[in-house]
Amino acid sequence: MDLTPESNQDDEAVGDLSFDPKGALDAGDGAVLTRLARAVEAVDPVPDDLVERSLFAITLAGLEADLMEAVYLDTPLAGVRGAAAAARADDTAPAEAKTITFTHDSLTVMISLSPAAGGRVRIDGWAAPAAGLDVELHRPGVDVVTVASDEDGRFAFDSVERGRASLVVRRTDGGGGAVSTPVIEL
């Protein structure tokens, strides 16, 4: 496959340059790549807590729950996490409820996050198709909290400390496998 776009002819014309295009990396290459790495990080920085969320996701991988996928179509401007972070940064602002939808082959779970007293978060959830579900709230370094949904698939966690969290959803009748949301920032 030819990866050079327009002309290859100039490959031959580089003889008078200070480096050998076919050769090993030289000091100039190293310096260019180092500078490029800084530019890449400056232009599109890795989100602050992505590493921490990934590490927590790894510890949950042993739960053998299929990962659900978050749907972001309804968050056109500020991302869910961005909005949550903004709300955290300014607790005096009247934070709006945020909704996130998670899907998996067999199940859709929608959660709504709203401020609770003491800077905490209330989670209201709804799962479809409606079924009796056990919903586990996993957070780093904290015991798992489990609530049962009603027969319409509704569930709630009244007051949750902010931070990284993942929900694991199991049908109470044991049907289907467990599914888990990605680790999100409450």
Add this chain to the structure above:
Amino acid sequence: MTGSREALPDVDGSGLTLGDRAAIALTEYREGNRQALGELVREATPLLWHTVRAQGVDQDAAEDVVQSTWVALVRHAETIAEPKAVLKWLLVTAKRAAWESVRKHRDDEKRRTELPDDSPEHPMALPAKDPLPDAEVLRDERDRILWMSLQKLPGRCQELLRLVSLADRPDYRHISAAIGMPMGSIGSTRGRCLAKLRTILDEQGDFSWI
């Protein structure tokens, strides 16, 4: 622990590359050290992030793809045939998941635009994609020249060089392979993309890049 090391890269005192460290981390994880992946996650997440972003995945979705790539590593830890190639495995897994995410997103948008109320009288605004990252944040003139020069390369060259810059130089070969751009002859460690970039940079004027 010594026995399993035999399969790992033989280093000659020049230090381990990210690819080597990834291989060691996976091997130690397989041997029961559950903490072994921590440092690898810290180190390689930027590489995965930029791999995923290069496929046109927006920020929120990219965060989930990176997470799910790490989860996939843990779930497949016992079955990855070649620990030595785990860095490549991570990049390829992230890339495939990114493509899948882009495909689903497109399908969803298509479905939405086909809704009956999406008529000329009631145009439906699709959510704006994240604006493309731009070079405004680059204050240093040489940084800007470098960034502009990079944009003149074919897209896949840009992707390759962005990733290579974040890894250790000897990982160039693994990363090229993961991107589907093998480097060709053994003698050429620089590769065409970097040579091309250096040529463009030289045309920009007499800057010292060292």
